[in-house]
Amino acid sequence: MRRGILSGTVAFLLASALAGCQATGTDPITLPSMPTPVAPESVTQGIGSAGIGDPYFPTYGNGGFDVQTYDLAIKLTADGSIEGVATLTAKATAALQQFNLDLRGLKVAGVQVGADPATFSRDGDELVIRPKVALTSGSAFTTIIRYAGKPSEISSLTLGQTGFRRINGVEYMAGEPESASTWFPVNDHPSDKAKYTMSFTVPEGEEVISNGVLAGKQSAGGWTTWKWQVGSPMASYLSTFAVGDLRTVESTHNGKPVRIAIAKTITGSQVEAAVAKTPEICDYFEQYFGAYPFEAYGAIVVDDPELGFSLETQTRPIYPASMVDNGDRGGVVAHELAHQWFGDSVSVKQWADIWLNEGFATYAQWMWQEHAGGPTVSGQFESQYRNEFSPIWRTPPAAPGASKVFSSSVYQRGGMALHALRLKVGDEKFFSILRTWAAEKRDGNGTTSEFQAVAERISGQSLQALFQDWLYDTDRPAHP
Ligand SMILES: [Zn+2]
The missing domain is CATH 2.60.40.1730 (tricorn interacting facor f3 domain)
Structure with missing residues (x-):
């Protein structure tokens, strides 16, 4: 799931009360906490x-x-x-x-x-x-x-x-x-x-x-x-x-059906061109994450200005038109497609581990944007890291609390945690860890500690301090 910039009443409500709006760098206010978990x-x-x-x-x-x-x-x-x-x-x-x-x-x-x-x-x-x-x-x-x-x-x-x-x-x-x-x-x-x-x-x-x-x-x-x-x-x-009232565009890719449905009220070619990159983006991710995990590709684009997010619905992510036609070099589409590996094929066992979905999809989005000529992954990392007072340092991505499962820390600091892991173990082992995770947990569920175990097994080193610093602590980790 990826939140966007909204308009209308929902936008006002979200921006003022709920959204961990990345544009302003504020985190959601803390809502009344859920009953103590038993x-x-x-x-x-x-x-x-x-x-x-x-x-x-x-x-x-x-x-x-x-x-x-x-x-x-x-x-x-x-x-x-x-x-x-x-x-x-x-x-x-x-x-x-x-x-x-x-x-x-x-x-x-x-x-x-x-x-x-x-x-x-x-x-x-x-x-x-x-x-x-x-x-x-x-x-x-x-x-x-x-x-x-x-x-x-x-x-x-x-x-x-x-x-x-x-x-x-x-x-x-x-x-x-x-x-x-x-x-x-x-x-x-x-x-x-x-x-x-x-x-x-x-x-x-x-x-x-x-x-x-x-x-x-x-x-x-x-x-x-x-x-x-x-x-x-x-x-x-x-x-x-x-x-x-949808128009459907059909094709095949790698022997699998591609089916894209777009609300008929959406005019112009920009939106269709953006989601038409779906197969190309999936092929790019295959190099790093292993084979695309599902039997079909696709997209659904709705003409709903009040929908404040895109969602990685399996094989067929849903996007509001404004989020695929926004000049981000396909970042949102890449984000939802990366979820097909991380979120959809490998799902969380508990919602507290949501960074395993969102941190991974954010990182993959940075990779695609770099590939597409946008900012580099390390540039994205550095610009987030530079902000000493960012709310992401106060919210631990792997234990954000129920009201903050979609806060910016889960996304941005979650993605940064993966970059810190990459810097620690090197590119070859890092992508081997991601491929192994996707393969071993395919069609199943995973937890943060299980991911840490895979990362330690592949890298041959203890990563306890790194996981603690980047995923559980409530302050800014040392620069890796
Ligand atoms: Zn997401």
């Missing part, structure tokens, strides 16, 4: 917990099971409502009489677990499900949820308005760390990645774009169903769709 027992006496145990976001995700696949069949009506059937296959990690899914708003019509109807209730953003027959630990089970309603926007702790948005003829979904629960029942945490099949039924003539590969398209009775398939495990916040 990792919940994931299952107590057969009752799955309402959170997966993330200290920063205690109610995100759920305890007691692991989802393997989501099969979502969603009909989008003209008034912005959805009718959905979600079929989840999962494995119980404990004996379960009851378990939860995350779902915001949306009315549930019925739940089935296995062959039997299940009882259910709502508790805030939790859907509480009681199967007719209790699940045994280790058993595989299927849950079907029928639901309907209008997906909501989220007033995000960190990003302003996110979630479901309708603007300039396009409806789309984007948000981090949450958003998926606004449109389907989900174990909403990146530590439970799953494969997805998503079918969207829309009025004939409207375009649909989502993650992965288009696996079918059928029309009947004035409606068209678009089926999208995601073959690699995906974190829930990386799922997305956009529907409506």
